[in-house]
Amino acid sequence: MAVPESEGRQSYLVFACGSSWYAVPAESAAEVVTFPELTRVPGAPAFLLGVFAHRGEVIPVVDMGLLVGTGSQSTRRAVLVRLARGSLALTASTVAGVSPVSGSLEPLGTTGVHLHLRGPAKGAQRDVAVIDPDGLFDHLSQGA
Amino acid sequence: MSNPSRIQGLAQWLTRPSWLGGVLGVVLALSYGQMQETAGEGAWRIFLVLAAVALSLGLGVTSVLEQRALRALRAVDRGLLPSTPENLRQALKEARAIPERCFWFTLLGWFGGALLVAVAFPLMVDGTWMGSLRIIQVAIALGPLNALLVYLLVVRRSRKAVDRIAHEGLTALEVIEAVPPVRQNLRRRLLTFTAIAVLCPSIFILDVSISRAVRVMDEILEAQDRAAQEAVVARASSERNLSLGMLSGFVILMVLGTAYAAGAALSEPLHAITEDATRIAKGDLRPPWVIPAEDEVWAASAAFVQMQAQLGQALTQMRRAGEHISTTTEQLVATSTEQESGADEQSSSLNETSATTEELARSAQQIAGNAESVAGIAERTFAAAQGGQRNAAAFLTAMQRMKLDNQSIADAVVRLNKRVQQIGKVVEFINEIADKSDLLALNAELEGTKAGEVGRGFSLVAAEMRRLAENVIRSTRTIEQLIEEIRDATHAAVMATEAGLKTTEAGTLLAAQVDESLSLILELARQTSHAVRSISLATQQQQTGTDQLAAAMGDILRVTEQNAAATRQMVAANSDLSTLSRDLKLVVERFRLTAREGSP
Amino acid sequence: MQGLRVSGILLCHAGTNRIAFPAVDVAVIDAPGLHAGRSRSASVGFGELAGASRVLLAPSGETVGVDTLEIDAELHRVLPLPAVLERVAGGSLLGFIWVRGVLWPLVRLVEFEHFISRGSREAA
Numbered sequence: 085m086a087v088p089e090s091e092g093r094q095s096y097l098v099f100a101c102g103s104s105w106y107a108v109p110a111e112s113a114a115e116v117v118t119f120p121e122l123t124r125v126p127g128a129p130a131f132l133l134g135v136f137a138h139r140g141e142v143i144p145v146v147d148m149g150l151l152v153g154t155g156s157q158s159t160r161r162a163v164l165v166r167l168a169r170g171s172l173a174l175t176a177s178t179v180a181g182v183s184p185v186s187g188s189l190e191p192l193g194t195t196g197v198h199l200h201l202r203g204p205a206k207g208a209q210r211d212v213a214v215i216d217p218d219g220l221f222d223h224l225s226q227g228a
Numbered sequence: 229m230s231n232p233s234r235i236q237g238l239a240q241w242l243t244r245p246s247w248l249g250g251v252l253g254v255v256l257a258l259s260y261g262q263m264q265e266t267a268g269e270g271a272w273r274i275f276l277v278l279a280a281v282a283l284s285l286g287l288g289v290t291s292v293l294e295q296r297a298l299r300a301l302r303a304v305d306r307g308l309l310p311s312t313p314e315n316l317r318q319a320l321k322e323a324r325a326i327p328e329r330c331f332w333f334t335l336l337g338w339f340g341g342a343l344l345v346a347v348a349f350p351l352m353v354d355g356t357w358m359g360s361l362r363i364i365q366v367a368i369a370l371g372p373l374n375a376l377l378v379y380l381l382v383v384r385r386s387r388k389a390v391d392r393i394a395h396e397g398l399t400a401l402e403v404i405e406a407v408p409p410v411r412q413n414l415r416r417r418l419l420t421f422t423a424i425a426v427l428c429p430s431i432f433i434l435d436v437s438i439s440r441a442v443r444v445m446d447e448i449l450e451a452q453d454r455a456a457q458e459a460v461v462a463r464a465s466s467e468r469n470l471s472l473g474m475l476s477g478f479v480i481l482m483v484l485g486t487a488y489a490a491g492a493a494l495s496e497p498l499h500a501i502t503e504d505a506t507r508i509a510k511g512d513l514r515p516p517w518v519i520p521a522e523d524e525v526w527a528a529s530a531a532f533v534q535m536q537a538q539l540g541q542a543l544t545q546m547r548r549a550g551e552h553i554s555t556t557t558e559q560l561v562a563t564s565t566e567q568e569s570g571a572d573e574q575s576s577s578l579n580e581t582s583a584t585t586e587e588l589a590r591s592a593q594q595i596a597g598n599a600e601s602v603a604g605i606a607e608r609t610f611a612a613a614q615g616g617q618r619n620a621a622a623f624l625t626a627m628q629r630m631k632l633d634n635q636s637i638a639d640a641v642v643r644l645n646k647r648v649q650q651i652g653k654v655v656e657f658i659n660e661i662a663d664k665s666d667l668l669a670l671n672a673e674l675e676g677t678k679a680g681e682v683g684r685g686f687s688l689v690a691a692e693m694r695r696l697a698e699n700v701i702r703s704t705r706t707i708e709q710l711i712e713e714i715r716d717a718t719h720a721a722v723m724a725t726e727a728g729l730k731t732t733e734a735g736t737l738l739a740a741q742v743d744e745s746l747s748l749i750l751e752l753a754r755q756t757s758h759a760v761r762s763i764s765l766a767t768q769q770q771q772t773g774t775d776q777l778a779a780a781m782g783d784i785l786r787v788t789e790q791n792a793a794a795t796r797q798m799v800a801a802n803s804d805l806s807t808l809s810r811d812l813k814l815v816v817e818r819f820r821l822t823a824r825e826g827s828p
Numbered sequence: 829m830q831g832l833r834v835s836g837i838l839l840c841h842a843g844t845n846r847i848a849f850p851a852v853d854v855a856v857i858d859a860p861g862l863h864a865g866r867s868r869s870a871s872v873g874f875g876e877l878a879g880a881s882r883v884l885l886a887p888s889g890e891t892v893g894v895d896t897l898e899i900d901a902e903l904h905r906v907l908p909l910p911a912v913l914e915r916v917a918g919g920s921l922l923g924f925i926w927v928r929g930v931l932w933p934l935v936r937l938v939e940f941e942h943f944i945s946r947g948s949r950e951a952a
Contacts, residue, residue, distance in 0.1 A: 123924070123932070125913060125933055126847060126873035126874055126916070126933055127873050127916040127920070127947075128913070135910065135913075137931055142908070142910055142923075143910065170910050171910060172912055226915070667857060667858065670882075670897070671856055674851055677835075677851045678836060678851050678852055684901065691899070
């Protein structure tokens, strides 16, 4: 997977889920949505809260806290990440906004989802973990 | 034993003058006889002899009589008898009586002697009886005078003897007691004395003169002539003048001497009395000493002595009384002071007690007040407890009724349960059927759907049937729900009943407990009432007691004040007493009492 | 599958969850009494444990229990499965259908039964 070195050229949508801050490439981030009651999906992992219909599309909602292991965060807000292969909503308790992120984009972990969290980086005066959407998608697609 | 030098030979000494008197008288008689008689020498000698015989006889008889008269005195003065007061008193009496006795003895001796001579002489010389008469006349003339002289001499000596005998062991008062002044014969004595002092010499001189005159007359008559008569007269006037004068003078001297002795005898005791009185007036009160005297003077002396004794006693008593008063006064002062302070203390403590009593009274009132309120509370409590008891009883009745009700409810519930069970079974049955129907319909609908368009109608019917079945199921469910509700209700009812039973039981228990408690409260209330009444009574009593106490204290206070007043008076009186005793002491000290009267 | 349409769906509830099966997957709807012990509730797929009042019997004999079910004969469009959900539930998930205003996961009965059986076994 290509590891783009961010030199502050790309803008990210910086958001927080709980106390952790993340940054997702702005081009991937479609919108910030407020999702209604979710339909649960059978056989889905715990961090997959469910799905909801958004403009005729079924969007799965992933709890970032549960995903990274920090704990569930109750929120009705999510960041809609749209890629060519599909869409994904990541729960966000706070959305800081779009800002450049600087720092390295090395994987923050060696296993699981952390491979796809990059950093350490700073965006919007915060330490953020930059999310690699593709990687995330891959990770999510595998585990089931 | 008494001092022998004092009264030894007192008796003899006492009667010695009688000898003197006797001898003097005889000498006088003889010289007279010698002058008068013209008898011869031989007659004269016979006369002398007779006179001597008469004299010795008279003296002997006199002395014998005197000895007998002074029996006790002689015994005492010779030591034959002890000097006991009894004997001394006897001696005293004899000594006092002796002067008069000597008088009579002397007189007796004279007359006896004279008689003897008068009788014997004429016989011996063949003289005429005229001579005897003359002798007797002389005896009458000179005898009393002589006796009087002897008496007076002996009186003086007897006084001294009395003094000496008294000194042996009798006090003045004992002397007075032994020889009380009974006979007041001063006037008689003076009369006698005057008679003798006047008559005797008169008779003597008369006799001398008459006899001489007779003789001269006889001689004159015998003489023939005038010259012889004149010679006789001259002879008479020259011869015997001197001797006659001397004789007369001697007799007069004797009379005067007697008079002097009499005067001395009278005045001596009076003088002594005066001296003593003056001494006493000066303040020298010695123990009284007897001043012997006779008759009224003896009475005066005795009275004086008694007065002295009394005075001495009185002064001694006064002094003792004064001392006693002094000591008593001091004690009284001390006691009064103590009493005063005691009275003060009493007063203050009484005040305290008074205050305490007031506090007592107040507290008693408070207690009474509290008791009253407690009584009120007890009353209310009593009433409330009674009311409570009534309520408890009513409650109990209700409980029992409820119990009965509960029982009937329980029975009804049991019956209901049975019914419900039955209904339940029926419903279950229906449910089963409905369920089966529903299932059937469902499957039918499924097939119809799977068949697609063709089975649409079928599906619809099946759906309809399903709905029916669902309705039934819903109804049954409703019924089940109802049954459940009933069950719940009945269960609740049963629970309630059980609870109610429990409650009833608990309620009954409670009621019983309440009743018990109420009974207790009632009892307590009753006891409280009792106690309150007792307190009330006690308080009243205490009140009465306190009132009485207060009254008593008031009395005590009054008495104390009176006491204090009396004490103050006593103190004042004491000071007066002190002054008095001091004055008394001063008065007594004026009389220097010798140590002798310190003895009782 | 895009553009999939399905008519005849069994709209089921399993516990609090919704799950839909194609009608063709089900041979018979049975009462649970007939399949006691053998059928598992669809709620197992949701990680829950619930009973079942109806049992869906597949033609091949697999059974899955559900609580309630409705049969909807209408034709419904199946919304495509999000990419990340392709592998869930052992691949039994076909997609989602929008019926009566809510999304229903459309699941193949047999695959689902296999999935929940596997899950049960793994869990055991």
